[in-house]
Amino acid sequence: MDFYFDAKIWASDTVCAALRPVSPTLFATSCGRFIDGFFVSIELLVIATLIGFPLAIGLALARTSRSSILSALSYSYSYVFRGTPLLVQLWIFYYGFGALGASGLGLLWPLFRDAYSVGLIVLTINTSAYSAEIIRGGIVNVPNGQLEAAVASGMSWWTTMRRIVLPQALRIAWPAYSNEVLLLLKGSALVSTITVLDLMGQTRTIFARSYSLDIFVYAVILYLILSGGLTVLLRWIEMRMRLPGY
Amino acid sequence: MTGALGLLSFGDGGWGDELLRGTLVTLQLAVCALALGLSLGLLLSAMKLSKHRLPRYIGDLYIAFIRATPEFLILLLFYFGIERAVQAVLVAVGLDVAFEMPRFLAAVIGLAAIFSAYAAEVFRGAYMAVPNGQIEAAIACGMSDWQTFNRVRLPQMWRFAIPGLGNLWMVLLKDTSLAAVIAVDDLLRQAKIGSESTRAPLTFYLAAGAIYLVLTGVSDLARNGLERRARRGMAGV
């Protein structure tokens, strides 16, 4: 954790010192904000992905399981959260549930009080709904014969999934999943509408004080850096997952 | 619950008619952006399939920019950017004419700009999906380039493009909600106005969510129907 804070301070100092000559009036006041927002966007993305991914696997397994109740529940979850705009979901959770207050939400209130955690919850739910569909697609594409062979050799359902089906399903689903992570990064900009100061939130705050369109151009550059880095990382994982001979 | 129903009822006291009007604006946004986005997408895919390097390069750059930038940021960029650019051009040529760009138009252009980048990839895929043998056969029959494109490639491209375009339509429909942030009176904005005057945000945003769900649900059914139609006569599907 210390390392992370040091990295933030280092980035803030070094990058901003380097940028100041480019536009002294703009960067003197706004550079630190940009860097802050940049890191908040990364945090949101990383945490939502790390929680959303296993959640999505669980949902996909439920969807493909023989239990019709589990399958229907998983289907409805995906249907609702894929069928409504992320912006509406954010506003339902932040302004809608938030209006119920501490008395209405009880123990859940600490989670809903904080805009950052509401943003994180909604992003996680949203990405898990989309990812579940993608992983389900991977699971049904694993040849049936392998399943039968696994069952015939005495493996339990869980062992079959863990050892045979999921490793192949994830390999099949990875390119589509990478795309979803990229969409999540872009979608995360919407948390700025519920007062979270991510990269987009900082950008809009700086714009509100300066009315300078340059701000948006710098924000685009930062998002290009983020999505570029993300694409390289996801491709690297894809290569690592690839089996020899494929 | 009667309170919630009262809020959403039609007439002077209720906000049902406002929400309905907002829903129509949302659909108008989506349909206009679809029309413009399909045209731009075809143009972009033509650039990407071009024999020359420059149009290919520009197409790649544009698509990379759209894919990497948040939709929200693109919309704000178009909203504030186009107007200032046009104004600057007008001033530069010595015309002191008021250029007024409606917010609705700004939203349509922004949404179409996003849609076109993804649609271009779909069209390119569909173009390549038409088997080469058919093209060779058409040329062998003595068809011109245009005839080959118009009679052999284009009718089949739609078949291959429809599933992808259906997905993009759903994404577009949901993205229209962003227009609320630049104050286009769409469904979400009407819900926001309603929730702020009545202090019942949960009711209004849930209602808006339900309407979006109906819109995407109906679209999903329509897409399945279209896909079935597009697959008619195809072997092995």
Added chain:
Amino acid sequence: MRMLKQLMFASLVVAGAIAAGPAGAQQKTITIATEGAYPPFNAKDSTGALIGFDVDIAKALCEEMKAKCEIVAQDWDGIIPGLEAKKYDAISASMSITDERKQKVDFTNPYYSNYLRILAKKGSGITGPDGLKGKTVGAQRSTVAATYSEDKLGRTSTVKLYDTQTAAYSDLEAGRLDALVSDVYPAYDWLKDKPEYEFVGEKIDLNDKIGIAVRKGDTELQSAFNKALKAIRDNGTYGKLNAKYFPFDIF
């Protein structure tokens, strides 16, 4: 195609207005933007019509100038860019006259004065800016209250910025904010139905004057507004509008 026609039509109208000189200028419609989310100064009723003090003042000025005016709604974030882009000719939206804004627009003489107050729940124990250390404070993005909160309170308190004032109120009520920094008048209006909240501490006077913004260099409209403003101050129209909203003088 229709847009092109409209553009051509608009240029004809403008050209006509210039050619006709002062007599023609009186017939020209002045479009004035307001936000519509800042009661009691500007708000929307359930039919969507714009109401409030800013709207009434704008209408009174137009009547005094014998000009035809149209009031349109525009979200706060885009309100100055919209003026620069000539979507409308003036902004009557309780806009504070600041040096930052003066680089982009020109202002008329002030039509009222504003100061900031801090709002908190009764019994919160907050007695002023010093009591906000470690607390969460809200304000509307791109207002004087936001600049004050970020610059003066940002180091010791968590500052949350909202796209609209109403969103900030709902978070204060939801308990997400310990206090809200706000212009005094809308807060005064809001407190009327909220007996559990109160002003805390002294008023924060930032020499904050409110004016109507016009495009940079549009001195013709600026001086017409100034003349009309003086006239409605003198003939009692202003006093009547003031009394309609506040029991004390706000000029």
